[in-house]
Amino acid sequence: MKHIKLRENILTLIASAAVISLLPLNLSAQEAVLDGVQKTYYANQALRTEMTYKQGVLEGAARVYFPNGQLAEEGTYKQGKFSGAVKKYYESGVLMAEIQYENGEWSGRSREYYEDKTLMSEGEFVSGTGLEKRFDPAGRLLEEANYRNHRLDGIRKGYYTDRKPRFEFTYQEDEIKEKKYFTPDGKVADWKENDVKAREFLSNNEGKKAIGAAKDALKQAQKLFGDGDLHTAYCFYVLAQSYSTAGDSEKAADAYQKAAAIWKKQLGESHFYTGIALNNLAELYAKAGRYQDAEPLFNQSIAILEKTMGAEHAYIAMSHYNLAEVLRKRELYDQAATHYERSLVLLEKAGKSAELQSAAVMNQLGLVFHLQRKFDQAASYYGKALAIREKLLGSNHPLVGQTLINLAKLYQEQNLPDQAKPLMERGSNILRTAFGDKNETVRDIFE
Numbered sequence: 001m002k003h004i005k006l007r008e009n010i011l012t013l014i015a016s017a018a019v020i021s022l023l024p025l026n027l028s029a030q031e032a033v034l035d036g037v038q039k040t041y042y043a044n045q046a047l048r049t050e051m052t053y054k055q056g057v058l059e060g061a062a063r064v065y066f067p068n069g070q071l072a073e074e075g076t077y078k079q080g081k082f083s084g085a086v087k088k089y090y091e092s093g094v095l096m097a098e099i100q101y102e103n104g105e106w107s108g109r110s111r112e113y114y115e116d117k118t119l120m121s122e123g124e125f126v127s128g129t130g131l132e133k134r135f136d137p138a139g140r141l142l143e144e145a146n147y148r149n150h151r152l153d154g155i156r157k158g159y160y161t162d163r164k165p166r167f168e169f170t171y172q173e174d175e176i177k178e179k180k181y182f183t184p185d186g187k188v189a190d191w192k193e194n195d196v197k198a199r200e201f202l203s204n205n206e207g208k209k210a211i212g213a214a215k216d217a218l219k220q221a222q223k224l225f226g227d228g229d230l231h232t233a234y235c236f237y238v239l240a241q242s243y244s245t246a247g248d249s250e251k252a253a254d255a256y257q258k259a260a261a262i263w264k265k266q267l268g269e270s271h272f273y274t275g276i277a278l279n280n281l282a283e284l285y286a287k288a289g290r291y292q293d294a295e296p297l298f299n300q301s302i303a304i305l306e307k308t309m310g311a312e313h314a315y316i317a318m319s320h321y322n323l324a325e326v327l328r329k330r331e332l333y334d335q336a337a338t339h340y341e342r343s344l345v346l347l348e349k350a351g352k353s354a355e356l357q358s359a360a361v362m363n364q365l366g367l368v369f370h371l372q373r374k375f376d377q378a379a380s381y382y383g384k385a386l387a388i389r390e391k392l393l394g395s396n397h398p399l400v401g402q403t404l405i406n407l408a409k410l411y412q413e414q415n416l417p418d419q420a421k422p423l424m425e426r427g428s429n430i431l432r433t434a435f436g437d438k439n440e441t442v443r444d445i446f447e
Contacts, residue, residue, distance in 0.1 A: 042067050052077070066091050075101075090115050106130070106150065123147075136161070146171075160184055166224070181224055191220030191235070198238050207246030214239040233262035237277060249284045256281040275304030279319055282326075291326045298323035314354060317346035321361055324368075333368050340365045359388035363403055370410050382407045401430030 034053040042048050046067055052060030058077035066072045070093055075086035081104030088096040094115050100108030106125035114120050114137050123132035128150040134143040140161050146154035152171040160166050164186055170178040181189035194217035201210035218235040225231045240255035260277035267273060282297035302319045309315060324339035344361045347354040366381035386403045393399060404427030411420035 078103075080104075100125075102127075106147075148173075183220075183223065189220050189224050191217045191224060191231075194220065195235065195238060198242060202238075202241055202245055205245060207242055207244070210242035211239070211246055214242045228262055228265065230262065230266055233259045233266070233273075236262070237273075240277075240280065244280075244284060249288050253281055253284045256284065270304050270307055272305070272308040275301045275308060278304070279322070283322060286322065286326050286329075291330050294326050295323065295330070298326060312346060312349065314346055314350045317343045317350075317354075317357070317361075320346070321357075321364075324364065328364070328368055328371075331371075333372050337365060337368050340368065355388055356392055359385045359392075359399075362388070363406065366406060366410075370406070370413075373413070375410060375414055378410055379407065382410065396430055396433070398431055398434045401427040401434070403427075404430070 034056050036053060038049075038051050038053060039047060040049045044067065046069060047065050048067075049065070050061070050063045051058060052062065054060070057080045059079065060077060062075050062077055063071060064073040068091065070091055071089055072091075073086065073088045075082055076084045082101035083103065084101060086097075086099045086101060088098075090096050092115065094117060095113055096115075097110070097112040099106065099110040102108070105128045106123070107127060109122065109124055110132075111122045112120040116137065118137055118139065119135055121132055121134040124130045125147065129148045130146075132143075132145050132147060133141060134145075136142050141159055141163060143156065143158045145152055145156040148154065151174045153173055154171060156169045156171060158166040158168075162184075164184065165182045167182065168180045169176050179192065181191065183189050194213045198210045198213035198217060201207070201213060214235065218232065218239055221229070221231045221235045236255045236259035240252045240259060243249075243252035243255060256277050260274055260281065263271055263273045263277060278297045279301035282294040282301060285291070285294035285297065298319060302316060302323065305313070305316050305319060320339040320343035324336045324343065327333075327336035327339065340361055344358060344365065347358040347361060362381045362385035366378045366385060369375075369378035369381065382403055386400065386407065389397060389400045389403060404423045408420045408424035408427060411417075411423070
């Protein structure tokens with residue numbers, strides 16, 4: 001369960017917004033001095049906030065309203081800081097929370113409630129330091145957490161419904177320093193230990209060994225957190241990576257689907273994690289030749305990642321590249337070119353750090369135009385890819401050989417043997433030296 005602090009107050013934010021919205025048009029923010037009750041309104045003219053100022057400083061009653069007119073939050077300011085009780089309400093009018101303040105800091109008893117009026121949490125604080133307890137709707141203790149200066153600091157404990165320990169985290173100024181998990185029978189859970197093992201195997205490309213550790217981590221996570229928990233989704237994701245590394249695409253796809261399903265349910269269909277899982281699943285389908293299955297997943301992934309990472313992020317360049325590869329293999333060359341070109345734009349914005357990736361995209365753009373018999377465009381992109389690869393990899397690198405052969409074949413198709421022959425000879429010699437005479441790369445560069 002993700003820990004939720006006592007609800008932060010929105011009155012300060014609303015008050016700040018109110019100051020800006022109420023400034024006379026002929027005054028700057030520095031020149032304006034608010035005094036008395038100031039009000040802001042929703043677009044439908046319903047009252048949104050009432051804030052009391054004295055010589056530009058919040059002093060006295062403050063209220064925030066829902067669009068339906070129901071009171072959402074109320075409190076009192078003293079010299080610009082909260083003082084006394086701040087109350088928050090559900091839109092139904094039921095009290096959600098009552099938090100005691102002194103000089104702007106949590107002081108005294110603070111409580112939160114479920115909408116059925118049962119206690120959700122309670123804390124005792126002095127100057128932002130104290131202990132908070134959280135309960136489920138049946139009144140059973142879920143968590144206890146220590147705070148210092150409004151931050152998690154010290155031990156935070158979680159419990160099963162029978163009060164046995166579920167986890168114990170150690171914090172320092174909101175940062176987790178140590179984690180312990182427990183099984184329902186009180187034993188220390190080692191799911192994280194197995195997860196670390198799995199990722200170590202993956203870093204060494206040992207997929208089969210990673211599968212065993214990932215399976216153990218998943219079983220323990222399911223037992224500790226349940227089948228629909230985010231920890232469980234993460235373990236499915238690591239298991240999928242393990243199967244993929246070991247070459248078992250079918251089981252990898254199944255694990256990615258399960259991870260994505262949990263993330264969709266818990267975090268929403270547009271969350272970054274969901275986008276990554278869909279991208280990886282699409283890559284598996286593409287490797288298996290399931291191009292029609294891969295294409296919509298790549299499109300979904302790109303839409304999510306553009307929303308969460310920004311449309312200009314370099315990672316998205318590779319997603320466009322992967323989609324372009326699928327479209328090329330489906331012989332949808334115009335669409336493929338569009339995504340290659342989008343990928344190239346993003347990579348070129350990344351600068352020198354992405355030059356090799358840019359060369360790869362240029363080579364594939366050359367290939368797409370080659371397959372469409374758009375020879376001038378193909379030659380241009382092949383030439384650009386060749387120049388970058390020779391500069392960064394040296395004149396005898398296999399990728400240089402590949403591009404030379406691509407360019408040679410392009411000239412052969414245009415019946416230009418004098419230009420094709422030296423390129424073919426040089427490229428073939430590079431690949432034979434690197435891989436031997438029987439290598440498929442020498443025989444067929446298009447697949």
